Structures are given as structure tokens and as C-alpha cells.
Amino acid sequence: MSVQGFNPRTGQAFGAATASTTAAEVDAICARAQQAFAAWSGTSRDARAAALEKVADAIDAHAGELAAVADGETALGLPRLNGEIKRTSNQLRLFATVLREGSYVEATLDSADAGIVPPRPELRRMLQPLGPVAVFSASNFPFAFSVAGGDTASALAAGCPVVVKAHSAQPATSHATAQVVARALAEAGAPAGTFDIVYGTAAGSQLVRHPAIKAAGFTGSTTGGRTLFDLAQGRPDPIPFYGELGSINPGVILPGAVAERGAELAQGYAQSLTLGVGQFCTNPGLTFVPTPFVGQLAEAVGRTAGGAMLTARIRDAYTAGTQALAAHARLDAVGNASEDAYGVQPQLFTVDLATFAGDVQKYTEECFGPAGLIVTYEDVDALFALLGHLPGSLTASVQAAASDADNAAKAAAIFRHIAGRVIYNQWPTGVAVAWGMQHGGPWPATTNALHTSVGATSIRRWLAPVTFQGWPDAMLPQELQDANPMKIPRRRDGVLGLG
Amino acid sequence: MSVQGFNPRTGQAFGAATASTTAAEVDAICARAQQAFAAWSGTSRDARAAALEKVADAIDAHAGELAAVADGETALGLPRLNGEIKRTSNQLRLFATVLREGSYVEATLDSADAGIVPPRPELRRMLQPLGPVAVFSASNFPFAFSVAGGDTASALAAGCPVVVKAHSAQPATSHATAQVVARALAEAGAPAGTFDIVYGTAAGSQLVRHPAIKAAGFTGSTTGGRTLFDLAQGRPDPIPFYGELGSINPGVILPGAVAERGAELAQGYAQSLTLGVGQFCTNPGLTFVPTPFVGQLAEAVGRTAGGAMLTARIRDAYTAGTQALAAHARLDAVGNASEDAYGVQPQLFTVDLATFAGDVQKYTEECFGPAGLIVTYEDVDALFALLGHLPGSLTASVQAAASDADNAAKAAAIFRHIAGRVIYNQWPTGVAVAWGMQHGGPWPATTNALHTSVGATSIRRWLAPVTFQGWPDAMLPQELQDANPMKIPRRRDGVLGLG
Structure with missing residues (x-):
């Protein structure tokens, strides 16, 4: 068995086939990861931060060759891929910052109090890494959500060894990235087994x-x-x-916004819908607009261009998805065709609110790619009665003018419980890497709404709490020692501070 | 179908049977909880804190009658039950403190920065309640882990309506507690549907x-x-x-500790093992001791007294568990018998390290109740080679003298990855309700090692993050508004503080 990448522009094989990792090899790799756990989790936060920065620098240093390989396997184009590589190295650097700041360990010190019910012994609690982590790469971000992406960066930062399952459409990009990461980690002194990669579906299972x-x-x-x-x-x-699974990313465009800046909104929507051939998990798949606005939107989407999708399978799923939409909604616009082997065209479908309400589930199946479903509404109250029944999403957006304030607030009150990120007067595509990012949401957006896969707090996914009760100060991890030798933010007898 | 409690002292039915909740009733209760969610989650943190305090006061006010009912259904005795009721009301009060302090929402404000890769819009993130929560009561803590226990207190605090599934052995205690809680919540202005209770296994499923x-x-x-x-x-x-499932709570008694305070350790162990007829999830089920120490331990356990277990099923499981132990280990001591219908005797079993190592799984099946397995060791290094292979537990303990320091540190380094709480020179029974408590651990101690079911941070289980992007300040939740009108700890552009 082997894994083979293809050039989406030509449909031809890209590079040589990569052998699938055998069961015995997976076993050996996992055993090495387990062995590495004690040393890597015991490496100081400072040293882990320095190692992440070395990986970031190495990725930047190899940006040219990495982007070239990825372009051959994804057809995403060099400008986008170079930007994504920078995003990837900066993401590693963010976690270096998180490690040095140190509050992510949630160090908590309680002094003893025998006088309360129940009595309290001396307790010292912190978060620590879980153990080796498996990371499954995505195809639509060959760097930022792949071998050296957010899951890998946050897990390594946490102190967990990582075994990546390469995306089967990108063996060459995965291999090239893994080489860079492994070498940089070794140079930084990380123990052997801290990072490895496997290929093939069986290895993933x-x-x-x-x-x-x-x-x-x-x-x-x-x-x-x-x-x-x-x-x-x-x-x-x-x-x-x-x-992180499927997301339709509902948006509501309110009447005042259309009146105020209809042309700008139409263009912004068409751009967000077709960016990267619509292959973003935050793509605006479902948008509620006042009925008269459809014409402008259709015109804007008609001016967009198609492109190559990442794989033949994704293209075929897009074709099937748009055919399903065409059976139940009106096709109002088609963007320009693409000459590429895996090329597709943007498509815009329209349905009215009452029809949509009659079968929400049918109309909210994600169609990955540059296809948008527009739901036209006449009555804002009828719209609000429906919004809470939408499936979970990564994002939900509102476009409003000052005159829409009441309705915007109502939409936010509903959207905050069906999406992880609620957006005002901006488009959902584009996911910042920051302390305040939430990239997650209720099922089916994710399997676990409590966490994010992007941003500083994504490190929490790989950490579990441990409490030390009654230990002599010198035997505690430095984060929990009385004098706070590392000067990290802690909670002491209930109060957050540097004490 | 109905649910019937029994008096463990007599084996006779206690009180009348309680009807099992029908499927239609469960549906209606869940629908009311869902309806209550918007109002309860929208209730201010201050008002929710006040409601929790009202529930706490009401429980204290009804302590006498609640303890009497529970004693009839559990035979745990009034002193223990009154103590547990106080623990339960204080737990509610802790969450009132957590709500007012406000840092649990993890408010995070990032300002916009268009100059970085990827660019950052203005992001404002906080945790918010998930929705209605089901709480399954435990039998061994009829108050603190039951109807008004830690799960209920933390979920209500989070802003989640709660539907409790009563333990089928304690319908009368559950009903009495639920009445007190429901009335207090109603008086505090909580919306109808914020709290309810169901009976029967089918209702739980x-x-x-x-x-x-x-x-x-x-x-x-x-x-x-x-x-x-x-x-x-x-x-x-x-x-x-x-x-929170099963836990054997391994302990290591090091040679120096035996030499220094053997008699005290033997007595402390016997007491911890038999406290509450051994019906604690933190009961010291498995203890590694130097071979010569067995005699003292056996003598101490021989002086303990048995008592009534909570239910006939738990007694039968204890009988089966001790029979299984007797087939593979030496019975070294038996405590005094109990005259109660569901009465059992403490038992102490011994096996040597090599035999134990030959089938760790067999010897680490939890035997709920006052039965202890002692594993005798001659060689500390052989012991350490084994400790990492123990199943996940809620606690792991070390008894050491100053001369044992190196070995105590080694034990801690292993134990911190197999238990949620690592204890030095204290016994595992007794779980404080505090900011720094961790009551959890790797499988099978819990289904999710990332969280605790006791202590302030147990509220995190019922919260999910949401990020507001680009919203006008006045439309944001107060916790995220620029001026920090609630003066809660927040993270602003990466820095924790009151800004």
C-alpha cells in the first residue's frame, strides 16, 4: 500500500508514491513517543519555547521549497501558500509566548484550613501534559492545519510528543514539512520520539x-x-x-446594512465565498438576506472565478453537493469556469425562508467549496424564529447598520449558542491566531464544544490537572513552589496574581 | 415501575415506593429545562450567586429532616450525614464566590492588528454555559454527590438548568432534597425548569x-x-x-516512614480503609509496603469494625470482590462483624510484589468497600518499575520520612501521571472543596481526565467558549466591555489583570 499525491491542475501524479506506514512501524513510533514523554514533558517551559521557535525559524528558512512542493500537490498558489507558511511559523511563536507567560498551567495554591467543613489540607494544583498526541492533518491548510499546524504546535507546547497522520493527498508536502520539524526539534535537544509522522488510512485508525x-x-x-x-x-x-468537522457558517444580512452599503456587501460576500475556491471551514455557506438583495449578490458571484479544488474526491463531492442544491433551490449565478483538471465553478443558489424552514436539515448539509445558499426573508421575526434551529457552526455573522441595532443584538443572542465565533460586519473567512480566538462550536462544527483548535487556549486540550497535597516545597514543580520562583500568574487562596 | 429504598440496617423497605418517571414526563421536564436555559443563563452572575446561597441556606435549615431521611435509607449515621450536609451547603457557597470573582469566564480581549500574519481583528472571548445538564446521583454521598451535590452546584453556577437522575436506592432522600432545592430556587427567582428530578433507570438512559x-x-x-x-x-x-467511575487509590509506604512512625501509619491506614464502611471513591484499596510491616497493618485492621453497606447490591459486590481476592491473595486480617442486614466486615489481603506483577489487571480490580490489598516489596526499584503500569486513580499517596526523600520524589514523578491527586504523608479519604482540588484522573478513575468533579474549577465542565468579533462595545456582554464595568480579572492583549 502507498499514498500518492496528484497535481490538481493536471490530474497527474505528483512525485513518487510514499509507502503506507505498516502496523509494526506505527507500533514502534508510538512506543518511541511514549518513551519521549517523560523527557519532553519534563523539559522546562523555556526550553520548549525555544524549541518551538527553532521549528518556526526552520519553517521560515525552508519556506520557498515547502511552498513549491505544496503548490504542486494543492494548486493553492504560491502567494497563499507563502502566507500560510508565515501563519504557521507565527503560530509556533505564539505558543512560545504562551509557554513563557505560564498562566496556562493554572497554578493554584490553597493553604490548609482545618476549621472549615470539609477541612482543607494544603493543595497545589496545576495543569500538565496528557501524553503522546495523534494529529490528523487537514488537506485545505497544507501547513497551518497540517504537519506543523495548530494541533501539533499546541500539543508540543503542552509537553506532549506528537505523531502526525499525514493527509493522504499531500504525502510530499507532509514529508518535506516533517523533515524540517524533526530536524529542528533534534537540534533544539528534544528527545527522539517527540515528533514523528505516519502515512495511510490504516495507520491513522x-x-x-x-x-x-x-x-x-x-x-x-x-x-x-x-x-x-x-x-x-x-x-x-x-x-x-x-x-473540527463540518460548518455552514450562517450569516444574516439585515435590511439597514443592504440600504447603507449593498454593493460593498455583495462584493464582500462573493469574495469570501470564493476565496481559495471556497475551501475554508469558515466559508459562508448559508446567508439570510432581504429578498430584493438577491439580484446584486448574483451579479457579484457571476463575476467571480473558479479554480482547482484540492483533490478529485473533493471536486466530486462539490459536484454532488451542488447537484443536490440544484434539485431544491434556484441556481441564480455561476462564476467563471476553470480549465484545471479538478476545476469547479462558483455557484449561487436561492430559496425562500418558508421553503427553507420546511426542511432545515436538507438545506444545511455542508457543500464544501464555492457554493452559497441564499435564503430570502421578508420578515425579520420569522427569520429569528428559525435561527436557533440551525446546526452548530464555527462562525455566525451579522451584517448590520446602526438602524439594525435591535435585530443585530437579537441575532447575536441566538448565534452565540450555535457558533463558536459571532461576527459583526466582517466576513467569516480569515481566522486570527490569538489569545481571544475561538475556532470551534457545537456539533457538527466540532466533536467537543468546550475547546478551540486555533489560538492560545487550544493548548488546554492536551492538559490535565494534577493536585499535590501536603508535599514539601522543594519537592514540588517550580510552578507551585511557595516563592513563585518563575514569577508566573497564579491563584493563591482564591486570588489571581503573581503571588 | 417504581423505585424503592431500603433500610440497610434491617433490609426492610424504607418509606413508600416512588413512581418511575415516564418517558413523556422526562420529555416534558427536558423541554422545560431547555426553555429555562435562556433566562437562567441570562441571569446575572450576582443573581445566580444569591440563588445558590439561598439553596445553601435552605439545605442548612432543613438539615435535621434531611439527615433523618438519609440515615433511614443509607445507615451512614447522623454525625456523618450532618457533616455531609454542611459540606454540601458550603459547596454551593463556594460557587457563589466563584461566580462573584468572575475569572472563571476567562474574559479575553484582543485589540485589532492588521500588521501581523495572519491579521487580527478585534476579538473578545469568554466562557458561557452549554445548556441543560443531566446529573446522575451517587449512592455513597447522599448529599454531596447527589441531588444538590457538586455536579448540580457547578452546573447551576455555570448557568445551566439541571435535571437530576435520583439514585434508585435513595428515592426518599432525593425527593426531600429536590423539594428544598426547587423551592429555594423558585424563591430566588430562578425560572421554572431550572431544576428538576427524574426517577428510574429508563429515565436516566x-x-x-x-x-x-x-x-x-x-x-x-x-x-x-x-x-x-x-x-x-x-x-x-x-x-x-x-x-467519575472506579479508583483503587494506590499508596506507597516507604521504609523510612515505617521505621519512624509504623504504629501511627498502621492505625491511620486501618482508619482510612474502614471509614464509612470503606464506601469512598478515595478508599486506599491498594498499598505497597515493606514486607515486615504487614503484621502491624493486620493487627490494626483486626481492631476495626464493620457496618452496613448502602445497598444489598453493593454488599453482594463486596462479598464477590473479597472472594475473588481470597482466591489470589492471603487473607491476613478481618475486622469485627456487623449485625446489620447489609453488614460486612473489613478484610485485609496480602500478596508479594512478584506475584502482583504477574497479573496487575487481576489485582487492580476495584473492590468497593473496606477491603485492602497489601502488596509487599523488598526492593524499592522493583516497585518503581511497576507503579507506572497501575490503572488511573483519583488519588495516589506516599508515606515517607526525610530519609525517603529520593524515593518519594520518584514515586511522585510516576504518580502524577496516573492519579489526579498525589498525596504526601496523608491519607486519601477526605476531599476538600477548594480552588486547588483535583478530583479526577485517567481512565477508569474518570471518563475525562481534563476535569475535576470537586472544587471551583469543576464549573469548567459546563462552559464553552464564544468569541465576539468586531461588535460595538455596548452590544457585548458586560464581562467583555471595554471599561470592565464588573471589574473582573481578564486577559487583555495577552496580559492578565483587571484591565
Whole structure:
């Protein structure tokens, strides 16, 4: 068995086939990861931060060759890929900052109090890494959600060894990135086994069931994610499985916004819908607009251009998805065609609110790619009665003018419970890497709404609390020692501070 | 169908039978909880804190009658039950403190920066409640881990309506407590549907699969917990299921400690083992001691007294468990018998390290009750080679003298990855309710090692993050408004403080 990438522009094989990792090899890799855990988790936060920065620098230093390989396997184009590589290295650097700041360990010191009910002994609590983590790469971000992406960066930062399952459409990009990461980690003194990579679907299934693996991160389809989630939960010892799956990213454009800046909105929407051939998990798949606005939107989408999708399978799913939409909605616009082997055209469909309300589930199946469903409304109250019944999403957006304030607030009150990020007067595509980012949401956006897969707090997914009770100060981790030698933010007898 | 409690002292039925909740009633209760969610989650933190305090006061005010009912159904005795009631009301008060302090929402404000890669819009992130929560009561803490226990207190604090599944052995205690809680919440102005209770196994299964329920907490057996966990994960939309299951709570007594204070240790061990007829999830089920120490331990356990277990089923499981131990280990001591219908005797079993190492799984099956397995060791290094292979536990303890320092540190380094709480020179029974408590651990101690079911941070189980992007300040939740009108700890542009 082997894994083969293809050039989406030509449909031809890209590079040589990569052998699938055998079961024995997966076993050996997991055993090495388990062995590395003690040393890597015991490496100081400072040293782990320095190692992440070395990886970031190495990725930047190899940006040219990495982007070239990825362009051959993804057709995403060099400007986008170079930007994504910078995003990827900066993401590693953010986690270096998080490590040095130190509050992510949630150090908590309680002094003893025998006089309360129940009595309290001296307690010292912090978060610590879970163990080796499996990371399943996404195809639509060959760097930022792949081998050296957010899951890997946050897990390594946490102190967890990482075993990546390469996306089967990108063996060459994955291999090239893994080489850069592994070399940089070795140079930084990380123990052997801290990072490795496997290829092939069977290796992925084995990974998520392997006793040495203590958690898994995944970005991809709802079907693939659900299968792996079920394997992880069905283990004799279930493990956390953080899957980022499907998202339709509803948006509401309110009447005042259309009146105020209709042309700008139409153009912004068409651009967000077709950016990267619509291959973003935050793509605006479902948008509610006042009925008269459809014409402007259709015109704007008609001016957009198609392009090559990442794989033949994704293209075929897009074709099937748009055919399903065409059976139940009106096709109002088609963007320009693409000459590429895996090329597709943007498409805009329209349905009225009453028809949509008659079968919400049918109309909210994600169609990955540059296809948008517009739901036209006449009555804002009828719209609000429906919004709470939408499936979970990564984002939900509102476009409003000052005159829409009441309705915008109502939409936010509903959207905050069906999406992880609620956006005002901006488009959902574009995911910042920051302390305040939330990239997650209720099922089917993710398998676990409590966490984010992007941003500083994504490190929390790989950490579990431990409390030390009654230990002599010198035997405690430095983060918990009385004098706070590392000067990290802590909670002491209930009060946050530097004490 | 109905649920019937029994008096463990006599084996006779206690009180009248309580009707099992029908499927239609469960549906209606869940629908009311869903309806209450908007209002309860929208209730200010201050008002929710006041409501929790009203519940706490009401429980204290009814302590006498509650303890009397519970004593009839559990035979735990009035002193213990009155203490547990105080623990329960104080737990509610702790969450009032947590709510007012406000840092648990993890408010995070990032200002916009268009100059970085990727660019950052203005982001404002906080945690918010998930939705209605199902709470499965435990039998061994009829108050603190039951109707008004930690799961209920933390979920209500989070802003989640709660539907309790009463323990089937304690319908009368559950009903009496639920009345007190419901009345106090109503008086505090909580919306109808914020709290309710159901009876019967079928109602419990329905609850965890109900679309309106967004998370569940459970304390009980590994078998029962696994069944409900599988139901929760098998839903079309899986939900978080926090189960606290089985725990053997390993302990290591080091040679220096025996030499220094052997008699005291023997007595402390026997007391911890038999406290509450051994019906604590933190009971010291497995203890590693230097071979010559067995005699003293056996003598101490021989002086202990048995008592009534909570139910006939728990007594029968204890009998079966001790018979299984007797087949593979030496019975070294038996405590005094109990005259009660569900009475059992403490038992102490011994096996040497090599025999234990030959089948760790067999010897680490939890035997709930006052039975201890002592593993005798000659060589500390052989012991350390084994400790990492123990199953996950809630606690792991070390008894050491100053001369044992190196070995104590080695034990801690291993124990911190197999238990949620690592204890030095104290016994594991007794769980403080505090900011720094960790009551959790790797499978099978819990279904999710990332969280605790006791202490301030147990509220995190019922919260999910949401990020507001680009919203006008006045339309944001107060916690995220620029001026920090509530003066809560927040993170602003990466820095923790009151800004």
C-alpha cells in the first residue's frame, strides 16, 4: 500500500508514491513517543519555547521549497501558500509566548484550613501534559492545519510528543514539512520520539486506538471525523478526540446594512465565498438576506472565478453537493469556469425562508467549496424564529447598520449558542491566531464544544490537572513552589496574581 | 415501575415506593429545562450567586429532616450525614464566590492588528454555559454527590438548568432534597425548569440521549458509567459525559516512614480503609509496603469494625470482590462483624510484589468497600518499575520520612501521571472543596481526565467558549466591555489583570 499525491491542475501524479506506514512501524513510533514523554514533558517551559521557535525559524528558512512542493500537490498558489507558511511559523511563536507567560498551567495554591467543613489540607494544583498526541492533518491548510499546524504546535507546547497522520493527498508536502520539524526539534535537544509522522488510512485508525496515544486532534470531514471519534470513544480507555468537522457558517444580512452599503456587501460576500475556491471551514455557506438583495449578490458571484479544488474526491463531492442544491433551490449565478483538471465553478443558489424552514436539515448539509445558499426573508421575526434551529457552526455573522441595532443584538443572542465565533460586519473567512480566538462550536462544527483548535487556549486540550497535597516545597514543580520562583500568574487562596 | 429504598440496617423497605418517571414526563421536564436555559443563563452572575446561597441556606435549615431521611435509607449515621450536609451547603457557597470573582469566564480581549500574519481583528472571548445538564446521583454521598451535590452546584453556577437522575436506592432522600432545592430556587427567582428530578433507570438512559441535554455528570460504578458514556458518545450529536467511575487509590509506604512512625501509619491506614464502611471513591484499596510491616497493618485492621453497606447490591459486590481476592491473595486480617442486614466486615489481603506483577489487571480490580490489598516489596526499584503500569486513580499517596526523600520524589514523578491527586504523608479519604482540588484522573478513575468533579474549577465542565468579533462595545456582554464595568480579572492583549 502507498499514498500518492496528484497535481490538481493536471490530474497527474505528483512525485513518487510514499509507502503506507505498516502496523509494526506505527507500533514502534508510538512506543518511541511514549518513551519521549517523560523527557519532553519534563523539559522546562523555556526550553520548549525555544524549541518551538527553532521549528518556526526552520519553517521560515525552508519556506520557498515547502511552498513549491505544496503548490504542486494543492494548486493553492504560491502567494497563499507563502502566507500560510508565515501563519504557521507565527503560530509556533505564539505558543512560545504562551509557554513563557505560564498562566496556562493554572497554578493554584490553597493553604490548609482545618476549621472549615470539609477541612482543607494544603493543595497545589496545576495543569500538565496528557501524553503522546495523534494529529490528523487537514488537506485545505497544507501547513497551518497540517504537519506543523495548530494541533501539533499546541500539543508540543503542552509537553506532549506528537505523531502526525499525514493527509493522504499531500504525502510530499507532509514529508518535506516533517523533515524540517524533526530536524529542528533534534537540534533544539528534544528527545527522539517527540515528533514523528505516519502515512495511510490504516495507520491513522491504528493510531487513534493505540494504547500509547492519550488524545487526538483532527480537522476534516464530518464522516471521517465521526469514524475516528467513534474509534477513540470505543477504546477500553476512551481518549479525548478533538475533531473540527463540518460548518455552514450562517450569516444574516439585515435590511439597514443592504440600504447603507449593498454593493460593498455583495462584493464582500462573493469574495469570501470564493476565496481559495471556497475551501475554508469558515466559508459562508448559508446567508439570510432581504429578498430584493438577491439580484446584486448574483451579479457579484457571476463575476467571480473558479479554480482547482484540492483533490478529485473533493471536486466530486462539490459536484454532488451542488447537484443536490440544484434539485431544491434556484441556481441564480455561476462564476467563471476553470480549465484545471479538478476545476469547479462558483455557484449561487436561492430559496425562500418558508421553503427553507420546511426542511432545515436538507438545506444545511455542508457543500464544501464555492457554493452559497441564499435564503430570502421578508420578515425579520420569522427569520429569528428559525435561527436557533440551525446546526452548530464555527462562525455566525451579522451584517448590520446602526438602524439594525435591535435585530443585530437579537441575532447575536441566538448565534452565540450555535457558533463558536459571532461576527459583526466582517466576513467569516480569515481566522486570527490569538489569545481571544475561538475556532470551534457545537456539533457538527466540532466533536467537543468546550475547546478551540486555533489560538492560545487550544493548548488546554492536551492538559490535565494534577493536585499535590501536603508535599514539601522543594519537592514540588517550580510552578507551585511557595516563592513563585518563575514569577508566573497564579491563584493563591482564591486570588489571581503573581503571588 | 417504581423505585424503592431500603433500610440497610434491617433490609426492610424504607418509606413508600416512588413512581418511575415516564418517558413523556422526562420529555416534558427536558423541554422545560431547555426553555429555562435562556433566562437562567441570562441571569446575572450576582443573581445566580444569591440563588445558590439561598439553596445553601435552605439545605442548612432543613438539615435535621434531611439527615433523618438519609440515615433511614443509607445507615451512614447522623454525625456523618450532618457533616455531609454542611459540606454540601458550603459547596454551593463556594460557587457563589466563584461566580462573584468572575475569572472563571476567562474574559479575553484582543485589540485589532492588521500588521501581523495572519491579521487580527478585534476579538473578545469568554466562557458561557452549554445548556441543560443531566446529573446522575451517587449512592455513597447522599448529599454531596447527589441531588444538590457538586455536579448540580457547578452546573447551576455555570448557568445551566439541571435535571437530576435520583439514585434508585435513595428515592426518599432525593425527593426531600429536590423539594428544598426547587423551592429555594423558585424563591430566588430562578425560572421554572431550572431544576428538576427524574426517577428510574429508563429515565436516566433517556436523559443522556435527550436532544435538550447538552452535557452529563455521573458518579458511580465503572459498568454503569461506561454504559451511559457510550450512550452519550453514540448520540447523533455526542455530548460531554463526565463520569467519575472506579479508583483503587494506590499508596506507597516507604521504609523510612515505617521505621519512624509504623504504629501511627498502621492505625491511620486501618482508619482510612474502614471509614464509612470503606464506601469512598478515595478508599486506599491498594498499598505497597515493606514486607515486615504487614503484621502491624493486620493487627490494626483486626481492631476495626464493620457496618452496613448502602445497598444489598453493593454488599453482594463486596462479598464477590473479597472472594475473588481470597482466591489470589492471603487473607491476613478481618475486622469485627456487623449485625446489620447489609453488614460486612473489613478484610485485609496480602500478596508479594512478584506475584502482583504477574497479573496487575487481576489485582487492580476495584473492590468497593473496606477491603485492602497489601502488596509487599523488598526492593524499592522493583516497585518503581511497576507503579507506572497501575490503572488511573483519583488519588495516589506516599508515606515517607526525610530519609525517603529520593524515593518519594520518584514515586511522585510516576504518580502524577496516573492519579489526579498525589498525596504526601496523608491519607486519601477526605476531599476538600477548594480552588486547588483535583478530583479526577485517567481512565477508569474518570471518563475525562481534563476535569475535576470537586472544587471551583469543576464549573469548567459546563462552559464553552464564544468569541465576539468586531461588535460595538455596548452590544457585548458586560464581562467583555471595554471599561470592565464588573471589574473582573481578564486577559487583555495577552496580559492578565483587571484591565
